[in-house]
Amino acid sequence: MTRIAFLKPDGSLDCEVDAPEGANLLDVAQAAGQPLEGTCDKSISCSTCHVILSPEDFAAQPPASEEEEDLLDLAYDVRRTSRLACQLTVKGTTMSVRMPG
Template identity: 55%
Template sequence: MTLVRFFRADGTLDKEVEAETGQRLLDVAWAAREPLEGACEGVMACSTCHVVVASEDFAKLPAATEEEEDLLDLAAHATRTSRLACQIILTDDLESLDVRIPAGSTNWMGR
């Protein structure tokens, strides 16, 4: 299990949820009703599931692929610790994960 903490763009805590090992962060966010669209359904063809990972957690994640980095270049409000939620798979050794939902994120798909 991983304790995922979702923060608003202003840095205030929105909610905490426990997620199963093997889940994609995007699926966890959808279940928690976070405003991440994931318009491409998580096949890494857009950047609408962009999140900003806390710096202490960013180092615990596998490096982003070149394809993911290219999509992050298109994301609004991207930072050095930005990732696509569809590319983060929760693992046993990840006890917690803090992510901030960037300003302007909206789930137009209604998930």
């Protein structure tokens, strides 16, 4: 199990949940009530699942595909550790996932 801290755009804690390793991060975030629409159903054609990872979690994930990079270019509040949650799997003991704002 991985303990995931979901943070508000200002960096304060919104909630913490436990999720199994390998679960899709967008599914977990939506189940935890996070404001990620995920309108393209994980087909990498929207950016409504954009999240900002901690530097450690960002480094632990496989690199983004070219399609994901292109979409992130269009997202708001993009940071160096931005990713699309629908392309990420839960891994590690803890994760810290901030909503853009």
